Amino acid sequence: MADGDKSDYPRIPPKALDLKLNLKNLGFPGEPYWLLLTNIFKGPDAHLNEVPPLGLPGLYRVTIVLGKPGSRTFPENEVKFAEFMEGNSHLAILKPAFPAPADAVKIRLEVKGESDSFVFEGWPDKGGFLAKLETQSFHANKRNDAEVRATKAAQNVLSEYAASLDNPLQIDLIEVTEVATSNKSLAVIAPFLGGGSSAPIEAYDPEFANLAALYREALVSNTPAYRYLCFYKILEASRKQRERLSRKLKKQYRPNRFGEVIPARRPGQIAWLNAIFIGPREWTELALNRIFPLETHDKKINTIFDGPLRRMRDRIAHGILDSGSYLHLDDLTSTREINRWLPFLRCAVRRILKNDFPEHYLRFLQEDGTVTHDYLLKGTAK
Structure with a gap:
C-alpha cells in the first residue's frame, strides 16, 4: 500500500558518502569486493570506535538499489552509496507510471519468508517506477547476517514480480547500515582493464x-x-x-x-x-x-x-x-x-x-x- 510519510532516522552527512575511488587495482577484474565506510567518533560516543567492522548484534537497515540491465549511470571505477544513486526498474509503483493516490511518495511491502518477516519501503524514480527498497530497522547478529536475510527476502519478492510480469528486476547495489554507528558496507565490482591489439587470428577454427x-x-x-x-x-x-x-x-x-x-x-x-x-x-x-x-x-x-x-x-x-x-x-x-x-x-x-x-x-x-x-x-x- 502507499505510504506518504518519510523516514526520520539520522543520515551520515553527504560529504562522507560522495566517494569517487580509483578501483583499477582493487582486485581481480569483474569480481565483487566489499567496501566498508566507518565513522570516527569523539566525546561521549567514542566507545563506538571499538565496534568491529563486521558489526555487533543490534539494529541494521538494508537498502537495495535497482537498475535496468545495461543502463549503468556512472563510471565503473566510481563508487556511490545508495543515497547518491537514483535507481530505476521496469516495475511501476506510483504515478505517473501506475494509478496510485496522487499524494503517495512510496510504497510499503510486508514480506514473510520461511523464518523471517521484513517491512520494506519502496521508493520510485521520477517516472514512478521502483528505484529502491529499504528495510525498516531490524535486529541482526552482525552485518553479514543482516545482508543475507534482508536480501533473500527482497530477491524473493523481485523474482516473483519478474516471473509474473516478464520484466528483468536487477539489483545494482546492496548497502548495509549498522544503526548504532551508521557504518555502511556495500559490494563493488573490480573494473575490467582496457586493452587492445590488432594481432589477427590466422585461421578460423x-x-x-x-x-x-x-x-x-x-x-x-x-x-x-x-x-x-x-x-x-x-x-x-x-x-x-x-x-x-x-x-x-x-x-x-x-x-x-x-x-x-x-x-x-x-x-x-x-x-x-x-x-x-x-x-x-x-x-x-x-x-x-x-x-x-x-x-x-x-x-x-x-x-x-x-x-x-x-x-x-x-x-x-x-x-x-x-x-x-x-x-x-x-x-x-x-x-x-x-x-x-x-x-x-x-x-x-x-x-x-x-x-x-x-x-x-x-x-x-x-x-x-x-x-x-x-x-x-x-x-x-x-
Missing part, C-alpha cells in the same frame, strides 16, 4: 570459435550461476576434445600440459598468471587470494575439475533432479559459493585454451610472460 563465444558470454553476464556454467562448459569441452583426439591419434597425440599444476606459493602463482594474461598487471594480495583458494594449491586442473568445480556445477545445473539439494539463487550464501570459485575457474579456462589452441589463443604470449615482437608490430596503431 569452429571449435575454438564456439569456446571463445562461451568465454565472452560469461564476461558480459552479471549472473554468477550463468557465468560459472559458461566457463565450466569450456573445461568440459576441452576434456572431451582431448579424449577424442587421444582415441583418434593414439600415441601421436601429446596434448600440451603447461601450467596445469597450480602453484602454492606467490611467486609461482604470479608467474602462472603472467603466462595467461597480457601485462603488465599488478597482482595484488586481494586478487591472488580470490584466484587461488587453498583447495587449488599444488593440484592439477583436472583434479580440481573433477572435484569442487564439478560438485558446484551439479548443484547449479541439476542438483534438485539428482538429490533434491539445490542452490537457491535468491540466497546470497549460494551466490557467494559460486563467486568463490569463479576467479579460479576463469583463469583455469585461459590456461586450458592456451594449451589446446596454441595457434589461436594467446600465441604471442610466451610462458615467461613476454610478448613476441610479431604481436607488438601488429598491435601498433597506424
